[in-house]
Amino acid sequence: MNTPPRPVVRLTNISKTYGFVQALKNINLDINQGEIVGLVGNNGAGKSTLLKIIALLVKPAEGIIELFNRQVDDEIHSFKKNLGILLNSPFFYEDLTGRENFHFFLRMKKQVKHPQKVVQDIIDQYGLKLFIDRPYYELSTGMMKKLEILRTISPDFPLLLLLDEPFSGLDTENKKFLSNLITNKGSKNTVILCSHDFNIVNNLCSKIVLLERGKIKKIFMPTEYNHLLAHFT
Amino acid sequence: MISDILILVRKDVLLEFRKRETIYSMGLFTFSSILIFSALLNFIDAPLETKNGISITCLLFIITFSVMLGLTSIFSREIKNNSIYRLLSLSIKPQVIFLSKFVYLFLMTGFIEIFAFILAIIFLKIDFQVNILVYFIFLTIGTLDLTIAGCIVAFLTLYAKSKSLAVPILFFPLVLPSVLIETQVSLNMVLMNDINYMITNLLILFFHGVIILAFVLLVAEELIQD
Numbered sequence: 001m002n003t004p005p006r007p008v009v010r011l012t013n014i015s016k017t018y019g020f021v022q023a024l025k026n027i028n029l030d031i032n033q034g035e036i037v038g039l040v041g042n043n044g045a046g047k048s049t050l051l052k053i054i055a056l057l058v059k060p061a062e063g064i065i066e067l068f069n070r071q072v073d074d075e076i077h078s079f080k081k082n083l084g085i086l087l088n089s090p091f092f093y094e095d096l097t098g099r100e101n102f103h104f105f106l107r108m109k110k111q112v113k114h115p116q117k118v119v120q121d122i123i124d125q126y127g128l129k130l131f132i133d134r135p136y137y138e139l140s141t142g143m144m145k146k147l148e149i150l151r152t153i154s155p156d157f158p159l160l161l162l163l164d165e166p167f168s169g170l171d172t173e174n175k176k177f178l179s180n181l182i183t184n185k186g187s188k189n190t191v192i193l194c195s196h197d198f199n200i201v202n203n204l205c206s207k208i209v210l211l212e213r214g215k216i217k218k219i220f221m222p223t224e225y226n227h228l229l230a231h232f233t
Numbered sequence: 234m235i236s237d238i239l240i241l242v243r244k245d246v247l248l249e250f251r252k253r254e255t256i257y258s259m260g261l262f263t264f265s266s267i268l269i270f271s272a273l274l275n276f277i278d279a280p281l282e283t284k285n286g287i288s289i290t291c292l293l294f295i296i297t298f299s300v301m302l303g304l305t306s307i308f309s310r311e312i313k314n315n316s317i318y319r320l321l322s323l324s325i326k327p328q329v330i331f332l333s334k335f336v337y338l339f340l341m342t343g344f345i346e347i348f349a350f351i352l353a354i355i356f357l358k359i360d361f362q363v364n365i366l367v368y369f370i371f372l373t374i375g376t377l378d379l380t381i382a383g384c385i386v387a388f389l390t391l392y393a394k395s396k397s398l399a400v401p402i403l404f405f406p407l408v409l410p411s412v413l414i415e416t417q418v419s420l421n422m423v424l425m426n427d428i429n430y431m432i433t434n435l436l437i438l439f440f441h442g443v444i445i446l447a448f449v450l451l452v453a454e455e456l457i458q459d
Contacts, residue, residue, distance in 0.1 A: 057321045080324040091319035093244070093310065095251045107240045108323050 006069055008033045008160055008190045009054055014063035016049055016214075023049040025214045027063070031207075034187045038201035039194045041211035047194040048088070048164050050211065054192060055085045055162045068159065081109065084158035086148055086166055094137035098128065098147050101136060105151055118155045126150060141169040149178060157185050163193040167200055179204060237325050241333030246340070248310060255306045256341060259299045263349045266295040271356035288357040289419040296346055297379065297412055303341050304383035305400055307334050308391050317391070320457075327453040335384040335446075342380050346372065367431075368422065374435055375415045378442035382407045385449045388456050407445070414438050 009031040016024040024046045031037050039047040052058040053065065056076045065072040067079050085091075092101040099119055106115035123132050128150075131143055139147070145166075152161060161182075167175050182191055182204055195201050201208055208220040249255060270291040274284055311317055320330055350372075353359050386404045393399040414434045421431045449456070 052318070055318075055322065057318050077324050077326050080322060083322070085318070085322045087318055089318060091322070093248060095248050095310075096244075100247065104240065104244050108237065108325065 006033070007031055007066070008035075008068060009192070010064075010066035011054070012064040012066075014050075014053060014060045014065070016046075016053065016058065016060050022214050024053070024060070027214075027216060029209065029216065031190060031192060033190055035207055036182060036185075036191045036193070036205045038205035038208045039192065039211060040196070040198065040201055040208055041217075044213075045211040046214040047211055049214075051162050051164050051192065051194055052087075054160075055083060056080060057085070082159040084152035084161040086152045086161075086163045088164050088168075090136075090144065091148060091151060092136045092144070095135060097135055098132040098139070099123075101147070102132075102151065102154065106154060109155070112155050122150055122154055142171055142174055145169050146174055146177075149181070153181065157189050159189060161185075161189065161191045163191065165194055165196070167195055167197055175200070234326075234329055237329045238333045238336060241330065242336045242340070245307075245333070245337040249337075249341070255303055256344070259302050259341065259345045260348060262302060263295055263299050263345055264352060266298075267292075267349065267352045267356050270295075274357065285359055286420050288353065288359050289422075290416050292349060292353050292357065292359070293412060293415050293419060296342070296349060297408060299345050299349070300338070300342050300379050300383045301400065301404055303338055303345075304387045304404070305396060307338055307384070307387050312391065317457075327457040328450050330457065331384065331388055331449060331453050334387065335380060338384055338387075339376060339380040342376050342383075346376060371415075371418055371422065371431075371435060374439050374442070375411070375418075378411045378415075378438050379408060381442045381446045381449075382411065385445055388449060388453070391457065411438060411441055414441075 007030040009029070011027050011029045014024055014027040014029075015022070027046075027050065039050060041047050049058065053060050054067075056065070056067075056072060056079060068082060070079070072079060091105070092098070093104075096104070102119045102122065103115050106112045106118055112118055119132075123129055126146075128147070131139055136144065136147075145168075149166065152158065152163075166178055170178065179200065182193075185191060193201070193205070202222055205222065208222070208224075210217045210220060270288070274287065277284065277287070279287075311320055350359075383404065386400055386407060389403055390396050390399045414437055418431050418434045418438070421428075421434075
């Protein structure tokens with residue numbers, strides 16, 4: 001008999017307020033290993049806040065978070081080594097070069113013994129030679145985004161990858177590159193992404209969570225794309 | 234933990250020497266202040282001991298303000314464009330972040346202090362009556378205390394909307410006991426009054442630093458959360 005998959009992420013009654021604004025209200029959500037989950041909704045629906053809560057960057061006001069079958073306690077830093085996070089705000093330091101930024105982040109991930117070699121491999125594999133040694137602030141938005149994406153999956157694809165608007169600022173070629181990266185992930189890797197692009201979400205995700213005013217309105221399967229679109233027209 | 238602190242400090246030093254904004258502003262402030270005080274002291278007709286006492290007090294005043302210039306910038310690059318999440322996303326304890334910033338500020342302040350004391354010996358003509366080891370211990374403990382206080386203020390004002398107002402309001406009450414004690418010790422060094430009195434004050438200074446450091450390490454987790 002097949003045992004049901006245990007969720008990689010389990011949120012129970014998660015609520016979050018910013019001042020007087022209720023950003024999230026009683027969120028209950030299970031995300032299983034290997035799934036690609038899309039968070040959709042209008043601006044201010046709570047997508048980014050929910051993503052930051054799962055990324056353990058923001059503490060919920062109420063509720064329980066379970067990651068990798070363990071309840072998140074005070075030792076939250078121990079969970080973070082299995083997370084890859086891409087937010088709208090840059091992670092790279094603008095005055096450092098791409099190479100220096102990569103070195104810094106790889107050194108902070110303790111599992112990397114020779115960051116120089118890993119960075120060189122990334123440069124060779126993704127053709128970054130032309131701009132990797134330029135200061136980060138000199139790069140175009142698309143290049144910055146590409147480097148940030150590669151940071152999240154270096155040295156290995158994380159067990160849980162969290163992406164906030166990963167396709168914004170990317171050209172068609174890089175959108176394709178990112179889509180391929182997500183679809184070719186391993187079966188143990190889980191991806192949660194926020195996006196306004198319904199086509200991309202529909203093509204990539206195995207589950208689509210519609211948020212509205214801080215609440216989960218409905219969870220769609222990709223086959224229900226027309227129903228999802230109906231909510232926004 | 235130590236390797237994490239060193240990686241973070243190395244990154245901060247690299248970022249600082251890429252732009253050199255903070256170190257230049259601290260250095261320029263120190264240089265111009267010493268020049269102004271030395272010009273003023275030339276007009277005062279007083280015994281050498283009195284002049285020495287005034288000079289050393291001026292020097293501590295300059296260093297305190299110089300630390301304040303440094304501490305306003307230590308977290309600014311981390312919170313620019315909401316980028317504090319990059320530090321929070323790392324698999325490290327908030328205490329490591331605090332300690333790395335403390336080490337970085339200590340290095341910057343130490344560098345500026347050496348610069349300031351060289352200038353003070355040249356322009357303010359300070360003549361110390363104690364041996365160099367006692368002086369070095371005093372300088373290290375005093376700097377540690379000042380930078381711990383500075384770092385705590387930077388940590389407390391991490392998310393403050395008006396940093397320019399919040400920093401002095403918190404910084405001066407926190408460093409006031411240290412500055413008063415440091416002035417007393419410095420005067421003792423110059424006038425060579427009582428070595429026991431100096432040691433007692435150095436111990437008070439040391440424990441002041443340890444207590445506020447322990448306090449902030451306990452609450453670091455809460456302070457860094459958005």
